[in-house]
Amino acid sequence: MLPEIGQFLMVLAFCLAVIQSILPLLGAQRGQLSWMRMAPNLAWAQFIALAFAYGLLTYAFIYNDFSVAYAASNSSINLPIEYKISAVWGGHEGSLLLWILILAGWGVAVASFSNNLPVAMSSRVLAVMGMVSVGFIGFMVFTSNPFDRLMMVPLDGNDLNPMLQDPGMIFHPPLLYMGYVGFAVAFSFAMAALIGGRLDASWARWSRPWTTVAWVFLTFGIALGSWWAYAELGWGGWWFWDPVENASFMPWLLATALIHSLAVTEKRGAFRSWTVMLAILTFALTIVGAFLVRSGVITSVHAFATDPTRGVYILVFLAVVIGASLILYAWRAPKVGMGGGFSSWSRETVLLANNVLLVVACSAVFIGTMYPLIIDALGMGKMSVGPPYFNSVFVPLMVPLLVMMMIGPLVSWKSATFKASFERLYPVLAVGILAAVVWPLAMGEWGLIPAVMVFIATGIVGAFVVDVLPRIKAPDLAGRMAKVKQLNTSWLGMHVAHIGMAITIIGMAMAAGYQSEKDVRVVPGDVVELAGYSFTFKGVQNVRGANYASQYGTVEVRENGELLTTLHPEKRTYDKHMGMPMTQASIDRSLFRDLYVSLGDSVGANGAWIIRVYYKPFMTWLWTGVIIMGLGGVLAISDRRYRVKIKRRLTGRREENPAVVD
Amino acid sequence: MKPRSKRLVLIGVIIVAFGFAVTLVLNAFQENLVFFHTPTEVKERTVAYDRTIRIGGLVEKGTFKREEETTTVTFNVSDGESSILVSYTGILPDLFREGQGIVAEGKLLTSGLFVASHVFAKHDETYMPPEAAEALKRAEDKAMAQPAEQAVLESVGKGE
Numbered sequence: 060m061l062p063e064i065g066q067f068l069m070v071l072a073f074c075l076a077v078i079q080s081i082l083p084l085l086g087a088q089r090g091q092l093s094w095m096r097m098a099p100n101l102a103w104a105q106f107i108a109l110a111f112a113y114g115l116l117t118y119a120f121i122y123n124d125f126s127v128a129y130a131a132s133n134s135s136i137n138l139p140i141e142y143k144i145s146a147v148w149g150g151h152e153g154s155l156l157l158w159i160l161i162l163a164g165w166g167v168a169v170a171s172f173s174n175n176l177p178v179a180m181s182s183r184v185l186a187v188m189g190m191v192s193v194g195f196i197g198f199m200v201f202t203s204n205p206f207d208r209l210m211m212v213p214l215d216g217n218d219l220n221p222m223l224q225d226p227g228m229i230f231h232p233p234l235l236y237m238g239y240v241g242f243a244v245a246f247s248f249a250m251a252a253l254i255g256g257r258l259d260a261s262w263a264r265w266s267r268p269w270t271t272v273a274w275v276f277l278t279f280g281i282a283l284g285s286w287w288a289y290a291e292l293g294w295g296g297w298w299f300w301d302p303v304e305n306a307s308f309m310p311w312l313l314a315t316a317l318i319h320s321l322a323v324t325e326k327r328g329a330f331r332s333w334t335v336m337l338a339i340l341t342f343a344l345t346i347v348g349a350f351l352v353r354s355g356v357i358t359s360v361h362a363f364a365t366d367p368t369r370g371v372y373i374l375v376f377l378a379v380v381i382g383a384s385l386i387l388y389a390w391r392a393p394k395v396g397m398g399g400g401f402s403s404w405s406r407e408t409v410l411l412a413n414n415v416l417l418v419v420a421c422s423a424v425f426i427g428t429m430y431p432l433i434i435d436a437l438g439m440g441k442m443s444v445g446p447p448y449f450n451s452v453f454v455p456l457m458v459p460l461l462v463m464m465m466i467g468p469l470v471s472w473k474s475a476t477f478k479a480s481f482e483r484l485y486p487v488l489a490v491g492i493l494a495a496v497v498w499p500l501a502m503g504e505w506g507l508i509p510a511v512m513v514f515i516a517t518g519i520v521g522a523f524v525v526d527v528l529p530r531i532k533a534p535d536l537a538g539r540m541a542k543v544k545q546l547n548t549s550w551l552g553m554h555v556a557h558i559g560m561a562i563t564i565i566g567m568a569m570a571a572g573y574q575s576e577k578d579v580r581v582v583p584g585d586v587v588e589l590a591g592y593s594f595t596f597k598g599v600q601n602v603r604g605a606n607y608a609s610q611y612g613t614v615e616v617r618e619n620g621e622l623l624t625t626l627h628p629e630k631r632t633y634d635k636h637m638g639m640p641m642t643q644a645s646i647d648r649s650l651f652r653d654l655y656v657s658l659g660d661s662v663g664a665n666g667a668w669i670i671r672v673y674y675k676p677f678m679t680w681l682w683t684g685v686i687i688m689g690l691g692g693v694l695a696i697s698d699r700r701y702r703v704k705i706k707r708r709l710t711g712r713r714e715e716n717p718a719v720v721d
Numbered sequence: 722m723k724p725r726s727k728r729l730v731l732i733g734v735i736i737v738a739f740g741f742a743v744t745l746v747l748n749a750f751q752e753n754l755v756f757f758h759t760p761t762e763v764k765e766r767t768v769a770y771d772r773t774i775r776i777g778g779l780v781e782k783g784t785f786k787r788e789e790e791t792t793t794v795t796f797n798v799s800d801g802e803s804s805i806l807v808s809y810t811g812i813l814p815d816l817f818r819e820g821q822g823i824v825a826e827g828k829l830l831t832s833g834l835f836v837a838s839h840v841f842a843k844h845d846e847t848y849m850p851p852e853a854a855e856a857l858k859r860a861e862d863k864a865m866a867q868p869a870e871q872a873v874l875e876s877v878g879k880g881e
Binding site for chain 1: 728730731735738739742745746749750752753754755756757773775787790791792810811812813815816826855
């Protein structure tokens with residue numbers, strides 16, 4: 060009975076979304092206040108219906124109701140409780156339900172925090188979000204019902220895919236979806252502004268915090284996925300240019316362009332049409348991502364079971380979204396105007412170049428990801444585009460982008476001179492060059508790419524220092540502290556995010572440039588020497604886990620003869636998936652290096668195994684940098700002006716035209 | 722400079738930068754496209770030797786050998802019609818088995834040995850790498866087509 064209620068709730072949510080996409084919009088066009096007022100209530104009702112549906116599906120997982128086909132194929136009696144709860148998003152149907160629930164959650168957030176917006180604007184935003192909901196809930200209701208029942212109820216389920224039985228599974232998909240789906244909000248704001256014909260600085264100010272929040276979630280989601288792949292897959296890599304990774308990375312690149320372009324639109328009124336275009340494309344790319352993962356065109360860790368109707372549905376949805384929004388754009392954007400002018404060297408120019416580079420980088424990733432799929436779909440043969448392509452295109456595009464990250468914050472808006480922009484940078488450049496010479500040498504060998512990256516990273520941090528020092532200049536410590544407190548948080552957020560990027564770059568460059576690895580065949584007692592550490596293989600035992608049997612290795616790590624740590628790489632065989640052993644790497648992390656051991660194959664009778672040993676310098680910096688980057692985003696949106704100024708503007712308008720607002 | 726000519730310079734710079742990026746992309750693309758071939762195509766020598774390619778098929782039963790003391794393995798990859806000897810040094814994916822579909826990426830030596838730099842197996846029990854499936858299908862289609870063609874020819878011959 061309960062699953063049927065869940066199904067009913069989904070259909071209910073679908074109907075509510077349909078009403079939400081029509082009524083408030085009509086209300087806004089006709090000035091019908093009561094219709095507009097329905098929007099927040101509809102958003103709430105939709106969210107509550109979906110939350111209950113989601114709760115019912117989770118209930119089926121926790122209480123082993125294997126009459127629900129989706130639970131039977133993704134859970135089992137012995138699955139630990141935390142994985143039962145996260146197994147709900149372990150397959151296509153459930154993860155789609157989570158996606159939709161999060162979308163509704165964003166809708167509720169917009170409804171709750173938009174009291175300061177003109178009611179026509181917030182109604183249009185919610186109406187567009189309703190349309191997006193219709194598309195996605197329809198996808199679930201018509202092609203992928205998570206509550207489908209089985210005629211023959213199995214005694215036990217098939218268990219969650221062993222690859223997903225990892226703490227990463229608990230956090231990675233929800234964070235990623237929060238990011239993905241969040242761009243629906245940025246998209247809805249852009250659409251609402253186009254419909255209303257008002258694309259100005261206040262529109263940019265309203266949509267900016269939402270875009271940044273979504274960006275922060277996507278950043279964390281991608282990083283967590285990468286961190287998980289690093290630990291779980293046993294290959295020691297953290298980015299594979301896998302089509303599905305690219306599916307999340309492309310919107311990230313465009314969203315990064317979008318938050319910078321929004322800054323220009325808010326501050327200077329420029330780039331308006333471009334910003335709208337970016338908001339449309341970012342959202343379109345999230346649907347492309349959904350298509351790549353859910354249509355079965357690629358086989359990957361992430362891909363769900365194949366069903367052609369799903370692919371067709373998403374493609375049609377994508378076509379409708381892009382078609383409708385571009386028509387609206389073509390119709391409305393020419394009226395928007397160019398906005399404030401700027402000279403050929405100014406903050407605007409630097410941000411324009413930033414946008415061009417990010418869009419080009421995104422296009423390069425897009426071509427590399429889609430080309431093999433298109434060729435295959437046309438039946439013109441099979442091919443793949445490997446990491447060498449992405450690396451050889453991406454790195455040269457990123458270098459100028461990163462250089463601008465260092466210069467940009469010191470270039471003034473509207474009009475600047477080279478002299479004024481670079482004057483303060485000279486000491487920074489000197490320090491950067493010194494670091495570029497010394498740091499790579501300290502790692503053992505000088506190399507061009509690590510040197511360039513060190514130079515840039517030092518430059519970014521240095522740019523912050525020379526930018527912040529004059530702002531906190533005061534005769535005594537108390538005065539300085541007072542000035543620190545007065546610093547503009549959104550300005551600070553920008554610098555913090557940039558510094559996070561700098562730290563990540565160091566991590567990437569050092570790990571890529573100076574890692575060493577060995578694949579060796581060992582018998583118990585053998586010692587492997589790597590990068591000054593000695594790894595003693597003590598053998599492999601059989602150990603029993605909750606729902607798996609483990610071949611549990613023991614490797615002692617010594618530095619200068621002293622025992623540093625004991626690592627336990629594993630090979631797990633899950634009871635329900637006997638044919639699918641899982642490698643579980645064991646990692647000792649510290650500030651300057653990761654030591655990484657994973658088990659290969661058992662070879663020979665005398666306890667011999669092949670093991671892989673890695674020394675990876677500065678890996679921790681990579682993840683830490685991403686966290687700092689995200690915190691920068693959080694700082695940026697905590698700026699007071701997003702709350703205060705909106706109110707002030709509105710009270711102004713309320714006096715002018717009280718009827719519209721209230 | 723007048724604002725207008727400044728803007729022109731700016732646009733010029735953007736076009737040059739864009740052209741550079743496009744060149745970069747196309748160049749890298751040309752060099753790094755990894756084409757897929759079936760063992761039969763490799764046997765028929767229609768494959769370039771200096772490029773990285775992918776081959777796919779089933780790991781032939783009874784051909785998997787491990788060298789003593791090193792991590793090098795050799796095995797045959799077959800599409801049912803022809804098979805290719807593959808050598809690989811390193812750790813094989815968890816789901817690598819004899820009789821299962823795999824894809825190997827690497828270079829073909831003139832001796833006919835395929836030296837793999839990566840070996841990909843499927844991600845779980847139910848899926849086969851699409852390329853391996855394609856190799857089997859191509860070989861099967863060919864096997865189906867040939868007798869059919871012959872039958873047609875024969876029947877035509879009889880008819881005359």
